[in-house]
Amino acid sequence: MSKLPIAVIGAGLIGKTHIDCALADPDIELVGIADPTPAAAELARAIGVPCFADYPSLLATAKPRGVVVATPNATHARITIDCLEQGAAVLVEKPIADTLDDGRRICDASRATGLPVLVGHQRRHNTIMRKARAIVGAGTLGRPVSATVLCTWLKPRDYFDVAWRRQQGGGPILINLIHDIDLMRFLYGEIESVQAQSSNAVRGFDVEDTAAVVLRFRNGALGTVTVSDATVAPWNWDLSTGEAARFPRQDINAHFYSGTEGSLTLPRLEVWRYRQDQGPAQGWHDPLTMERTAVHTGSPYSEQMRHFAALIEGKEQAVCSALDGLRTLEATLAVTQAAATNTAVALPA
Ligand SMILES: NC(=O)c1ccc[n+]([C@@H]2O[C@H](COP(=O)([O-])OP(=O)(O)OC[C@H]3O[C@@H](n4cnc5c(N)ncnc54)[C@H](O)[C@@H]3O)[C@@H](O)[C@H]2O)c1
Structure with a gap:
């Protein structure tokens, strides 16, 4: 069975945890990282994964079915909605967004595209x-x-x-x-x-x-x-x-x-x-x-990654949906x- 292609946008503190979880999951293939920093490029080289300076290039080239968005809060809505519109399900770090309006826009985009959003309340x-x-x-x-x-x-x-x-x-x-x-x-x-x-x-x-x-x-x-x-x-x-x-x-x-x-x-x-x-x-x-x-x-982060894959495959319901993340x-x-x-x-x- 082929592995599920997953990408990570934002390879900072928590993005690295998601990268480790994706690499460790036997059913997932980490197909790319997007982050403009030299540190991210260095990390990608070390683990043998393509690195992109901007996430639109990652989406167009690596064509992931699921994307982890681990960037600063104010960027969550824009990046999450772009990923959904490009056909990828999203695991967006908490908080879902930094304003209620942006959180609602993510809920709307998930509904409109029919693609699931999981919010990273890993606990x-x-x-x-x-x-x-x-x-x-x-x-x-x-x-x-x-x-x-x-x-x-x-x-x-x-x-x-x-x-x-x-x-x-x-x-x-x-x-x-x-x-x-x-x-x-x-x-x-x-x-x-x-x-x-x-x-x-x-x-x-x-x-x-x-x-x-x-x-x-x-x-x-x-x-x-x-x-x-x-x-x-x-x-x-x-x-x-x-x-x-x-x-x-x-x-x-x-x-x-x-x-x-x-x-x-x-x-x-x-x-x-x-x-x-x-x-x-x-x-x-x-x-x-x-x-x-x-x-x-x-590790709840590993379990969250396993669940994200199952969610994309339609085998499970989101443990923390976009609406749940919005209510929190x-x-x-x-x-x-x-x-x-x-x-x-x-x-x-
Ligand atoms: N669930 C948890 O346990 C947990 C823990 C820490 C942080 N977080 C959340 O994770 C998110 C990131 O926090 P962090 O502490 O890892 O931040 P960080 O500053 O360490 O990392 C963010 C990374 O995103 C990159 N980035 C910024 N804009 C980008 C863009 N447009 N495209 C690609 N990459 C971009 C930066 O270069 C940086 O490497 C925040 O929303 C935070 O609330 C969650």
């Missing part, structure tokens, strides 16, 4: 999240009531040497919190209102370094998230899962989901309930039990708006 492909979704979906928690999520850690001083990271849009809300909001939506469904406060008190840059968020879900549950990149703290998804090797793993929880029948912690996948052999749930004087599930872990972006942008206006923002916008 959805983590086996921990898949198990968590199965636990919540099976009704183990009963009726979802609350979600408490922490996303706190310290970005090093030199991270801010790059100007855009000190400006609005370059901070932990759009870069990091968007992943946690996406996971909360993955487990609890749509968000219908957002309240938030943000602060730049530690670093004093234009961009926030901290935010506290309250979410109301359509299913009636309430969620809170604290995000800060200015604290010495381990409580966040990256450090607690070790999902990417560049983060040293801590064996702790960062997400806590509670319902009328039980609770779930992540990433340790602990389910807390009253003893099932002693009748219906009683109350806080009765002993709780905890059952922890261990799952096989693998909408909720995340609402955090910034709610904090700036000190009002609750209703969704969808």
Whole structure:
């Protein structure tokens, strides 16, 4: 069977991860890279893959059936729509775009061309999240009531040497919190209102370094998230899962989901309930039990690439469609708006 031709546009930090995943997948052939930098040309030479300085040449020459778009946020819409119009399905990195209008244009182009778009919220492909979704979906928690999520850690001083990271849009809300909001939506469904406060008190840059968020879900549950990149703290998804090797793993929880029948912690996948052999749930004087599930872990980026190929072949439905990516972006942008206006923002916008 012939391999599926895939290309990568943007061979920077995350583009290299996608390139490695495509090279490692036995059912995929990496047919080209587009990126104007000398570093990208060097990388392409090293792995023996054609490199193009501009992506229209890549599309015309290499004729990929799927393209990974791993370029800066503001370029996502233009490049994704061009790829779709040239007949290639797209895996676009998160956020789907940097504005809702651009995100909607991607949804429209996917519909018009009949080609799928997968948004790169790779955490959805983590086996921990898949198990968590199965636990919540099976009704183990009963009726979802609350979600408490922490996303706190310290970005090093030199991270801010790059100007855009000190400006609005370059901070932990759009870069990091968007992943946690996406996971909360993955487990609890749509968000219908957002309240938030943000602060730049530690670093004093234009961009926030901290935010506290309250979410109301359509299913009636309430969620809170604290995000800060200015604290010495381990409580966040990256450090607690070790999902990417560049983060040293801590064996702790960062997400806590509670319902009328039980609770779930992540990433340790602990389910807390009253003893099932002693009748219906009683109350806080009765002993709780905890059952922890261990799952096989693998790279969510590799699994995302496998899923992208299956999506192109029409064998699977998108785990994070363009519309899903748009809804996550909408909720995340609402955090910034709610904090700036000190009002609750209703969704969808
Ligand atoms: N899912 C994740 O875990 C994750 C992690 C990091 C970044 N991201 C996302 O990935 C995207 C890229 O981030 P990054 O950190 O890799 O950025 P980066 O700056 O390291 O890399 C971007 C690359 O795109 C290239 N590029 C820019 N415009 C281009 C164009 N028109 N055609 C071809 N190449 C072009 C640049 O030369 C650069 O090499 C962003 O949207 C970011 O939000 C996702």
